[in-house]
Amino acid sequence: MNCEISEPRFTCALGAQNTVLAIPRAIPIVHAGPGCSSIVSAFAQSGYQGEAYAGGNQVPSTNTDESNVVFGGERDLRSEIESAMQVMKGDLFVVLSGCTAGIIGDNVEEIAKDYAVEGLPIVGTDTPGFKGNAYHGHEAVIKAIINQYVGNVKPNVQKGLVNVFADVPAQNPFWRGDFEQLKILVEKLGLKVNILFGPSSRGVEEWKDIPNAEFNILVSPWVGLEVVELLKKKYGTPYLHYPILPIGALQSNDFLRSVAAFAGIDKEVAEEVIQKEKKRYYEYFVDTADFFSSLQNNLPYELYVSGDSLTTFGVTKYLENEVGYIPSGIFVTDNPNQKNEEKLRELFAKEFPNYADKIFFEIDSEKIRDRTEPELKKTNRALVLGSDWEKVYTKQSGNLFQYISAPIHQQLIVEKSYVGYRGGLRLLEDIYNTLFEGKTITNQTYQAKLA
Template sequence: MNGEISQPRFTCALGAQNTVLAIPRAIPVVHSGPGCSGVVHEFATSGYQGECYAGGNQVPSTNTDESNVVFGGEKKLRSEVEGALKVMKGDLFVLLSGCTAGIIGDNTASVAKSFAEQGLPVVGAETSGFKGTSYVGHEIVEKAIIDQFVGDVRPAVEKGLVNVFADVPAQNPFWRGDLAALKELIEKLGLKVNILFGTSSAGVSEWKNIPNAEFNLLVSPWVGLDVVEHLKKKYGTPYLHYPVLPVGGNESSRFLREVGKFAGLKKEFVESVIEREEKIFYDYFVGTADFFATLLINLPYELYVTGDSLSSIGITKFLEEEVGYVPKGVFVTDNPNQKNEGFVRRVFEAEFPEHKDTLVFEPDSEKIKFAIEPELKKSGRAVVFGSDWERAYTKKTGNIFLYSSAPINQQLILSKTYVGYQGGLRLMEDIYNTMFEGKTITGQTFQEKLGS
């Protein structure tokens, strides 16, 4: 997308700093101008997620100046890496370039190679801001680690081992909880999971084990597709592309069936797992019958969702398919290129044929406001998922707001997730508890309000 973006939800490719920090005991070394690393970190604190290991102001940075632009900055980068290796305890060091380094031609991969040849765990990635968004930077770093750290090895395929690629760390504020829930869901099938990022990951040992997986699983409409294609070419590893985040009963069961089928598991076994999980889920779900019967006339039913394509489609599908909401606007903000945008649109239209016109690709939050706010003023019975950008005007119009995307400054997020069977139940709790807290339900029925 060309032109200015007001109130964006992503950073430049250097946002891959957060991808590195999401790998336990991995340390980014940033080769950029002063302030770049700090800006990326501030964005990552959405939901007050903290610094991660070696994050925040601990991130080594060359802070390149005018002399480095004129004479080159690779010497300074080497010195920075030498210092980091001496004083910081890490299992992997990833050198990241900013715009300045990219413009003058400094090569982080070349510098990293000189250390790797000494047996040191150092990787270089060209993540200059002008290469794209933080989603692009995320893929660049993943491929750099695979090529330079994992390397050209002969796979020793382990039956039942799965590499999972899904959320972009920090970009999705729920990434830690989402990845943990995905791992737990897949492990119900008896599979072993390399989740690669977050608290549920074993760290670099999982990355070293990537070539040995029986297959790769991509849970994302488009981010990570280049990576699993790359792994297929490099190690011959097949992959399952599942473009919808599994939220709630129907989608979680469908997810388990697809993964089980691809893994070659016995259908009877997979169905027994699903039957057990569905029994628990729908026992809780049916327990809401009195709630809906008592308050149905006052409950919200219109749905607006803003955020990245993975979480937006997943949340929308659960609420439309199982809870009965009517999608009025689904605004995808991760700015995919033309090819990926077409794929996301096909996924959405397949899932929501009756609501296909509600999908909008728009990274500009101000433009999203101009589209949603007038409709909210006429509603009073809408639920809006989004960021701080949507929070203010949603509450001002008397509708219900919940967080689903960055930036988030009014909520602490630790392990929160809407993934899986339990995630769907939590989503319902959050919606209706927020409704009570906001005093949306009164003695006046919705019909009375419309007639007043």
């Protein structure tokens, strides 16, 4: 049986390296073979996200070889840990094991504990590729930090303090902007947010503050559920599970109302925030009416989306409910297990009852192409949201394309996000600005049409 994946969408569990690097001043120490860390770093360059504080060629690695397979690699790992802590300035060190260490049984967690008992900020976790993909590695690292670094402390619950869990850093090229915008949305309700990852985070200070939160917010269909369940069990912290990325007015309204109700915030306070945001949003939205009416015969309406379940469901709901697109092919690429896949199918059927047969779970981009390209050749009224893998054949068919998922190597992404009210407007701009590219329509034909 051929299990080869053509045109992959994610890395192995060692992709957790990028989760560590997303925490300000956190440093991964990789116990794996030569090249493993570099491959993971290369994937993180989707959207040219940069190396972060200690990424790229700076990542300490044991570069295990044949001798380690025979005699074990724990001695080399101890040497690497001591060297890294001596040379590199970090607030938290996270030891990650690759396939070699996983096969021969090197116990990175126990080794990390030997240094942690001396008061050093270090944890260890198993992330060999055969255990899962980057989504698995992401959850494994978070749980390791909570169990080994934050530890068994007694919570000092602070009213109005919340932890927010959402995107998988680097795996989603828009993660930095998404976290920042989620933080901004929640803070509009008067809550204080530990966002944990990215430039808006206070680093390990926030992680130590995790047990003191009044509640947790998980913005994700399935990734992170094990984390918030752990926090509920360990510290008694309740959580709000919001499975769809809030994009545009309708979803943002619902998200804010859900958070406000869970937090026990006065309904009038929440509605005042929502009305203010809606007013601004629709003033801009209505101003696009002339553009849409003048180009109505050129506008696409068939929608194809490829990406992780969080982003895919969010953009699909926004474009169907607020812009009028018809979902024609929604491809979920984050490879959930069978149990989570069933939950995602139920969620999709609930949110899109008329299009329950349009969702597909596929991690191979070549197979996504086999399903999508023949349909695109029959029309020039389609919009495809996806990655580099979808761009070429979409452009060749004369249809519209917009990036929303990795890999992305033809666009620089700094702090772009489609989350929230402003994010919905930004997505609208990005989609329809592509009308002036390629075969669909040019600036000259647009001006002629106005005349």
